[in-house]
Amino acid sequence: MTEIRTETHPGFDGQPVAVHRMGAGRPVLLLHGLFSEANTNWIKFGHAAKLVDAGFEAIMPDFRAHGASAKPHDPAAYPPDVLVRDTFALVEELGLDDYDLVGFSLGSRTAARSVIAGLEPRRLVLSGMGLEGLAGWNRRSAFFLDAIARFDEVKHGDPAFMAVAFMKTQKVDRVAAKLLLESVGDTDPADLEKIAMPTLVLCGAQDRDNGDPVKLTEALPDAIHVEIPGTHMGSVTESMLGDELVRFLTA
Template sequence: MTDATTEFFSGFGGAQLALHRMGAGRPVVLLHGLFSSAHVNWIKFGTAAKLAEAGFECLMPDLRVHGQSAAPHDPAAYPQDVLVRDLEALVAHLRLVDFDLVGFSLGSRTSARAVLAGLRPRRLVLSGMGLEGLAGWARRQDFFVDVIDRFGTIERGDPAFMAQAFLKTMGVDRVAARLLLGTMADTDPAEPAAITMPTLVLCGENDDDNGSAARLAQVLPDAELVLIPGTHMSSVTMPELGDELVAFLSR
């Protein structure tokens, strides 16, 4: 497998954020999911390696509060859409002009919000995301706040048990995570119509954690829907994830 290198850049407010790189060629920024990391989402199961072998340079930040990136406890470090601000800082730091953008779950939400704020990738991939994950984020946010608040007391059989286990496995700073969750506002259901670049809505066939991927594809002007095997948690482990990203971004 192609090896990844790690460096750091300054995000919003000077927060030191980790950036993992793999490959050389056309730049593609990949944003991981909530409580995950670039390594788990893109590197561990070979997705980034497939893109690198296809001639892409994978630029994979650890989002604020995730992986090797800073997790400040100062509420001032968490304005609304701070992850969008961090993405804009990365694009400016790397002086990216012609690039592609890929997100999974929270990374998809961040990518969509960034495009609505003016970022213009050539192609966009929203994976692990449905329309309700953008327009009805408050429900998901409340679920994860509850997981944090009940952390350590949630027992097997509770719908929040698997999220608690993942939070524990990833060693997430729960104080910072709770602050981060408060930065994410709902997106008006009419707004995604302004996302006009070619977009791939890519989702596990048994993944409805963020609502309907089909409905999301329907409201985007230039989108196609592709389903791969898996649930929300398992779809990132599937080889089809990398295969579909290569096929779409290579056009």
């Protein structure tokens, strides 16, 4: 397996952000999903390795409040769109100018909002994402905030059971996670027109957790929709996810 190099870089406010890197080719910045981290989304199931084999360098931060990055409990560390601010800081810190940007779920939301705010990757991948997950985030956020609030009382059969089970597996810092969730902004559908670069909307066949990927594809100026097997979380384990990333980014 290609060596994984882990570095620490400052977030927008100096908070330490862990960044995992593989390969030495064209940079592709990969942003993971909520309650996850770089290893679970990109490394564990071989997606980063496929990108490396195709000639890319996979650059995979752990978001603040996740993985090996800082998990501050000070509300001041979570201003609006803090993950977008951290993404801009990382792009500047690493000197990225000709690169691709890939997100999954919360990572897709962050990637889309970063492009709307001015980032200019060559190509963009929004995986695990539909239109309502961007332009309707407040409803999705409320689901997770409720799961955190009822963490100790959620039982099997509760709609929040899988989210709570995943938080337990990931040993999520619930104080930091709550503050982070409250910082994520909703997206005006009209702003999607600013995402002008070629974009891949990549979603599991049984995944509608973040809304309709076809509607998202139609709302973007230059996008294609590709379906792979799996539910929202299941699609991350599918080898086709890595295959489709390589296919799109090498086209």
